[in-house]
Amino acid sequence: MNGPEILDIRRGEDIEAESLRIIESEVPEPRPFAGDEWRIVRRMIHTTADFGLLELVRFHPLAVEAGKRALAAGCTLVTDTEMARAGIPERRMSALGCTVRCLMRDPEVLALAQAQGSTRARAAMDFAVEHIKPAIYVIGNAPTALLRLLEHIEAGRAEPALIVGMPVGFVNAAESKALLVAQTRIPYIAVAGRKGGSPLAASAVNALAEIVLAGR
Numbered sequence: 001m002n003g004p005e006i007l008d009i010r011r012g013e014d015i016e017a018e019s020l021r022i023i024e025s026e027v028p029e030p031r032p033f034a035g036d037e038w039r040i041v042r043r044m045i046h047t048t049a050d051f052g053l054l055e056l057v058r059f060h061p062l063a064v065e066a067g068k069r070a071l072a073a074g075c076t077l078v079t080d081t082e083m084a085r086a087g088i089p090e091r092r093m094s095a096l097g098c099t100v101r102c103l104m105r106d107p108e109v110l111a112l113a114q115a116q117g118s119t120r121a122r123a124a125m126d127f128a129v130e131h132i133k134p135a136i137y138v139i140g141n142a143p144t145a146l147l148r149l150l151e152h153i154e155a156g157r158a159e160p161a162l163i164v165g166m167p168v169g170f171v172n173a174a175e176s177k178a179l180l181v182a183q184t185r186i187p188y189i190a191v192a193g194r195k196g197g198s199p200l201a202a203s204a205v206n207a208l209a210e211i212v213l214a215g216r
Contacts, residue, residue: 036211078100080138087199104121166204
C-alpha cells in the first residue's frame, strides 16, 4: 500500500520515547533552552506538536528550582479547570505527597461567584488565596483567574512558590500573561501571546514532577 511510512511501534512507552527522539532531532543544539527548562519545553511540545513554543515559553530565573522544591515538599496545587486537574495524574502526585485541587465546582466558590457577580475562576482564586494557600497555581484557561491572582500578589495576600500561567484565548489572555512576566517576585512558567491551554499547563507540571521523581 502506497502512502506515508507507518512505524510499527505499539507500546505506549515506546511511542513516547520515539516522540521525544523526534523532537530532539528536529530541535538540534544549540537550543533556546537547556537542562530542566528544555525537559519542560520538550514535554510541552510533545503535548501539542507545536514547535512555535520554542519562541513563546517564558521562565522566571527561579521557576524550575522553586517548582521542584514545592513538589518535593508535597505541596498543594490549584488548577483553574477540571481538565488541567485531570491532566496531572494522581499516581504521579501521590508519589510526591502532593494534592491537586480544582475549585470550579466547589459549592462555596459557586456561592461566592454569585455574591460577587463574578466568574467562578475569579472567585476560585479568592477562595484559594484565603483558605488553601497553594504553593503552585496552574492556570491554563481563564485570564480572569490569573489577573485576580496577580491582584492578590500585588496586595500582599498571596505569595505562591510558582505560577504556571498559560491561559488561552483572545480576551485578556496575552495581556494577563504579560503582566505575570512583568512582575519579578513570584516565579512563573508562562506562554506569551494567545496560545496556552489546560493540557499545556498540565504538561509543564508533569515535566517538573518527572524531574523530581527521577532525582529520588
